[in-house]
Each structure stands twice: as C-alpha cells, then as structure tokens.
Amino acid sequence: xxxxxxISEFEKLVxxxxxxxxxxxxxKVWNNIDFSSTNQSVTKGAKIIxxxxxxxxxIKIASIVGVSATVLFLAVDNQNSRxxxxxxxxxxxxxxxxxxxxxNIQLKISSNKDQKNKESKHWSRPSNNEMVNTHKQPLAxxxxxxxxxxxxxxxxxxxxxxxxxxxxxxQKIIVSNKQPCIGETIILESTSPGDWYINNxxxxxxxxxxxxxxxxxxxxxxxxxxxxxxxxxxxxxxNPKYQxxxxxxxxxxxxxxxxKQEINANWYLDGxxxxxxxxxxxxxxxxxxxxxxxxxxxxxxxxxxxxxILDIKSTGSIKFFNVFxxxxxxxxxxxxxxxxxxxxxxxxxxxQISNLVIFTSNDPENRWNGSINNTGENCPPGExxxxxxxxxxxxxxxxxxxxxxxxxx
Amino acid sequence: MSNEKHDDISLIxxxxxxxxxxxxxxxxxxxxxxxxxxxxxxxxxxxxxxxLQEGFIKVFNKISSYSFSGSFEGWMKRIFINTSIxxxxxxxxxxxINDIRDTEFKTTSKINIGGLDAKKMIExxxxxxxGYRTVxxxxxxxxxxxxxxxxxxxxxxxxxxxxxxxxxKQLQIKLKGWFx
Numbered sequence: 001x002x003x004x005x006x007i008s009e010f011e012k013l014v015x016x017x018x019x020x021x022x023x024x025x026x027x028k029v030w031n032n033i034d035f036s037s038t039n040q041s042v043t044k045g046a047k048i049i050x051x052x053x054x055x056x057x058x059i060k061i062a063s064i065v066g067v068s069a070t071v072l073f074l075a076v077d078n079q080n081s082r083x084x085x086x087x088x089x090x091x092x093x094x095x096x097x098x099x100x101x102x103x104n105i106q107l108k109i110s111s112n113k114d115q116k117n118k119e120s121k122h123w124s125r126p127s128n129n130e131m132v133n134t135h136k137q138p139l140a141x142x143x144x145x146x147x148x149x150x151x152x153x154x155x156x157x158x159x160x161x162x163x164x165x166x167x168x169x170x171q172k173i174i175v176s177n178k179q180p181c182i183g184e185t186i187i188l189e190s191t192s193p194g195d196w197y198i199n200n201x202x203x204x205x206x207x208x209x210x211x212x213x214x215x216x217x218x219x220x221x222x223x224x225x226x227x228x229x230x231x232x233x234x235x236x237x238x239n240p241k242y243q244x245x246x247x248x249x250x251x252x253x254x255x256x257x258x259x260k261q262e263i264n265a266n267w268y269l270d271g272x273x274x275x276x277x278x279x280x281x282x283x284x285x286x287x288x289x290x291x292x293x294x295x296x297x298x299x300x301x302x303x304x305x306x307x308x309i310l311d312i313k314s315t316g317s318i319k320f321f322n323v324f325x326x327x328x329x330x331x332x333x334x335x336x337x338x339x340x341x342x343x344x345x346x347x348x349x350x351x352q353i354s355n356l357v358i359f360t361s362n363d364p365e366n367r368w369n370g371s372i373n374n375t376g377e378n379c380p381p382g383e384x385x386x387x388x389x390x391x392x393x394x395x396x397x398x399x400x401x402x403x404x405x406x407x408x409x
Numbered sequence: 410m411s412n413e414k415h416d417d418i419s420l421i422x423x424x425x426x427x428x429x430x431x432x433x434x435x436x437x438x439x440x441x442x443x444x445x446x447x448x449x450x451x452x453x454x455x456x457x458x459x460x461l462q463e464g465f466i467k468v469f470n471k472i473s474s475y476s477f478s479g480s481f482e483g484w485m486k487r488i489f490i491n492t493s494i495x496x497x498x499x500x501x502x503x504x505x506i507n508d509i510r511d512t513e514f515k516t517t518s519k520i521n522i523g524g525l526d527a528k529k530m531i532e533x534x535x536x537x538x539x540g541y542r543t544v545x546x547x548x549x550x551x552x553x554x555x556x557x558x559x560x561x562x563x564x565x566x567x568x569x570x571x572x573x574x575x576x577x578k579q580l581q582i583k584l585k586g587w588f589x
C-alpha cells in the first residue's frame with residue numbers, strides 16, 4: 001500500500017484525478033433540461049432561477065403548473081391507464097403558450113415528438129394538435145423583491161421593498177428571514193387580502209405596497225408564496241462589521257462605544273464583564289499596560305465579537321544616577337533620584353561594607369548629602385547601594401537597586 | 410486538438426443560433442465533466458443533478474455571450490462551480506459557511522479507501538462540511554486563489570485559509586494510516 005508523504009502529495013493526486021474527471025449523469029437530467037429548454041414550460045429545477053429573474057414569467061409558470069396539474073387530474077379521472085400515459089406524455093412534451101398573463105389564462109397544449117422547429121431560438125416545437133383550455137386562476141404572487149443598498153462588509157439596511165398585487169383571491173403571503181438577526185426577522189403573513197402581519201402583528205393594512213428594513217450579515221431568504229406558486233430571493237453576502245470607538249476622557253479613563261447605535265453588546269475588559277447590554281461603556285482608572293476591550297453583541301446574534309486593544313502608557317517616570325560629588329560646588333552635591341507622577345517613594349542607602357542603612361527618606365526632594373543621616377559625619381568616598389521602592393501612577397510597585405559612587409576630591 | 414477546438418466553435422455558434430442538436434451535442438460532450446464538478450461541490454447525487462441541470466440551462470441561455478476568448482470548457486466549469494455555490498447557499502443546509510468555522514468534526518469513522526480511485530475521492534470530499542468542501546474544491550482542485558475564493562464566497566481571505574486548513578486536518582484524520 002503506497003503511503004502519502006504529506007497532505008500536499010495527497011492533494012496533488014486528488015487534483016490529478018478529479019480536475020478533469022468525468023461521471024456520466026443519469027439520463028433524466030437531460031430530459032429535464034431538454035424539456036425546460038423550451039423556455040416556455042419550465043421544470044422544477046429551473047423554476048427558481050426564472051422566478052427570480054422574471055416576475056412576469058413567474059406568474060406564467062405558476063399558472064402553467066396549476067393548469068397542467070388540472071389536465072393530469074382530469075386524465076386520471078378517466079380511470080384509464082392509457083389516458084394516464086397520454087396525459088403524462090402530453091405534459092412532458094407540451095408546449096404551453098400563454099396568451100394572457102393576467103387572470104385569464106389561455107393554455108395551448110400541443111404534442112408532437114417528431115417535428116422540431118429549427119428556426120426557433122428556444123427549442124420550441126410546433127403545435128399540431130392544439131387544445132385550448134381557458135381557466136380563471138388566482139394568481140401566484142406577483143413577485144417583486146428588490147434588494148437595494150447591498151454593500152458587502154458594512155451594515156447596510158437591505159431594503160426589501162415588495163410590491164404585491166393581492167387581488168381578490170385569498171392568499172397566504174410569507175416573507176421570511178430564516179436566520180433572524182438584528183432588526184429581527186420578516187415574517188409577513190397575510191391571511192386575508194390586504195392585511196399584513198409581522199410576527200403576527202399587523203404592520204400595514206389594506207395596501208399593496210410595503211417597505212421593511214432588515215439588517216443581516218447572513219444570506220437571507222425572502223420568500224413570497226401562496227398556494228399557486230412561490231417567489232424567492234436570496235439576499236446574500238452581507239457581512240456587516242461594526243467598530244468600537246474609544247474616546248479618551250483622561251489618560252486612563254475611556255468611553256467606548258459601538259459605531260452603530262442599534263447594536264448593544266456585553267462589554268468585557270480583559271475577559272471580565274464590565275457592562276451589560278449597552279451601546280456604550282465607560283471604563284475608569286485603567287491600569288498601565290495593554291488591555292483588551294471585547295464586545296459580544298447581544299441583540300444581533302449574527303454579528304461577531306469584536307475587540308480593541310488599548311495601551312495605557314505610564315505618565316510617571318523615574319531616572320537614576322550612579323555618581324555624586326558632595327563637595328559644595330553646587331553641582332551633584334546630593335544623590336538625586338528624578339521621579340515624576342508617583343504614588344509612593346522610599347529610598348534606603350546602605351554602606352556596602354557595614355551593610356547598614358545610612359540614609360532613608362520618603363521624599364525625593366529630601367536627598368542624601370553624603371553624611372550619615374544627612375547630619376552625622378561625612379562618609380568616605382566609594383561605592384554605595386541605594387534601594388528604591390517606588391510606585392508610578394497607575395503602575396505596579398517596583399524595587400530598584402542602584403550602585404553609585406561617592407566621589408570626594 | 411485544433412480540430413476539436415474548431416468543432417467547439419461551430420457547435421457553440423450553432424447552439425447560440427438555436428440548433429437543438431448542437432445543444433444536445435454540447436451536453437453529451439461536457440455533461441460528464443460538469444457532473445463530476447457538481448458531485449464534488451454538492452454532497453448528494455440529487456443535489457448534484459439539480460446543479461447540473463441548472464448549470465446547463467444557464468449555459469444555454471448565456472451561450473451567445475461566450476466571447477471565444479479562453480477555453481469553452483473553463484468558461485463552462487466556472488458556470489457550474491458558481492451554480493453549485495449558489496445552490497448550496499440557496500439550499501442553505503442551515504449552515505452558513507462562517508458557522509462551520511468553529512464546528513468540530515465529531516465523526517471519527519474512517520473511510521475505507523480501498524484503491525482510492527476518483528470515485529472514492531469524490532465521496533471523501535462530499536463528506537466534508539459544506540464550507541470546508543467548497544474551499545477545498547476551489548483551492549485544491551479548481552485552482553482558485555484565496556483572494557478569488559474570498560471574493561466569490563464573500564468571506565475574508567483568512568476565513569478561506571482557515572477553512573482549507575480545517576478541511577486538510579479533517580482529511581488527514583479520515584485518511585489516517587495513509588500517511589507515512
């Protein structure tokens with residue numbers, strides 16, 4: 001058994017084998033295509049495409065299906081297997097021509113397998129035995145769904161404007177979003193002419209126009225259907241993103257907000273919940289360092305989490321020196337630590353030889369002048385050790401050990 | 410080869426003039442290859458047949474817009490790939506491509522690969538979740554770049570890469586024992 005070195009070797013084999021691989025499809029596919037390519041009577045598979053592309057065609061198709069079914073039904077009613085077969089063939093090979101696309105539908109059904117009309121662009125066949133059938137049929141939804149303002153990568157109000165000619169027939173009309181998102185779903189249902197419902201709540205009464213706004217980042221189905229047909233539209237590929245905007249109040253206090261006011265989220269600071277169900281979130285006294293502010297949208301399940309990183313910089317600073325000359329000349333006469341914006345400060349100075357504390361202070365302005373406790377006898381030149389405990393504003397306490405040299409001329 | 414190309418050109422011209430026989434000939438010539446593509450993208454024979462049917466209807470409706478630049482087969486392949494993707498979207502399978510991103514693959518059953526012929530490979534690919542399958546097909550077999558995939562599927566490039574990575578991981582699990 002030959003083994004693959006790695007997945008890419010396997011993939012090469014797959015590409016090789018499948019790129020131009022051929023599998024003969026079952027013959028029924030051709031029959032369906034052949035039939036539907038007459039372009040005037042469309043089978044199930046092609047129906048949806050046609051419906052979406054051409055609303056008027058949609059009515060025609062839906063009506064044809066209805067009428068054809070009636071024909072079949074009549075044939076079956078004759079209780080004759082021969083006539084069943086004939087009826088079936090009739091429908092299979094029928095050429096239906098619509099004379100009228102409104103409520104009066106004239107259907108011509110012809111059957112002739114052998115002759116082909118080669119001049120026609122639509123593979124239609126000539127009609128020999130014409131059978132004219134006039135029916136008064138309620139109409140399928142006059143599907144007109146338009147999606148406007150559809151821009152990927154941003155929340156857009158997909159305006160689903162729908163004009164339905166409700167007419168006189170009793171219709172059930174559903175416009176539904178199968179993956180509810182922010183702005184929630186459209187489920188429109190009409191059980192009687194002119195009444196519009198959304199989630200069982202009537203939104204528009206007795207009108208043949210309505211506008212509804214929905215926001216979604218997932219492909220969304222909008223369907224309009226009644227018992228005579230169905231119109232479908234897939235609004236796809238909206239991929240809204242939202243942004244977290246931060247506004248600095250001062251160096252460690254920020255206000256965060258989502259740039260779309262309709263979105264509320266739970267807010268997390270470094271993984272812990274700080275605010276619930278809010279469009280804005282104020283975080284005070286952020287410690288120095290990097291923080292992750294994360295949002296999990298809660299009224300828009302389709303939206304993904306978002307996060308932003310905030311780096312709070314220290315405002316405090318500290319600077320150490322490693323030499324001083326207490327000779328009274330006005331420069332470097334005291335051992336100095338420059339510290340700004342601190343919360344706490346303590347310096348301990350040790351004699352390296354005796355390891356004793358010879359100076360201590362909690363005030364950076366109170367500096368060592370080279371004598372024991374700044375009052376006793378002068379210390380000899382040499383190396384000394386300073387241990388400095390300090391906390392800069394917003395930061396953690398720190399300890400620094402500095403070796404410095406006392407120089408006397 | 411050039412003869413074949415010439416045949417194609419006359420077939421296409423005849424077809425766009427409404428010649429039913431030419432249409433039939435194109436179908437006979439290409440339906441096998443296209444059906445294989447549909448099988449790879451869809452996960453059942455039924456759906457693949459739907460895709461094939463819709464794809465051919467598109468081909469015949471659009472054949473007059475074929476510009477004769479680039480190969481006719483490539484032009485058709487793109488139509489069938491797009492049709493399959495559209496169908497997956499429409500059918501939805503109740504999964505968005507992005508949903509699958511974090512779905513752990515639970516089945517541990519390994520495929521009995523046997524000779525690992527093309528048919529087995531198609532089965533193997535069909536068993537991948539829709540998102541993984543689409544990206545795997547497009548990237549590995551049909552030679553789309555991540556950028557192109559991200560444009561067609563309306564996902565980010567990194568999602569495309571992750572999907573591919575996960576598809577590979579799953580295939581490796583399924584093909585355990587087939588790697589050295």
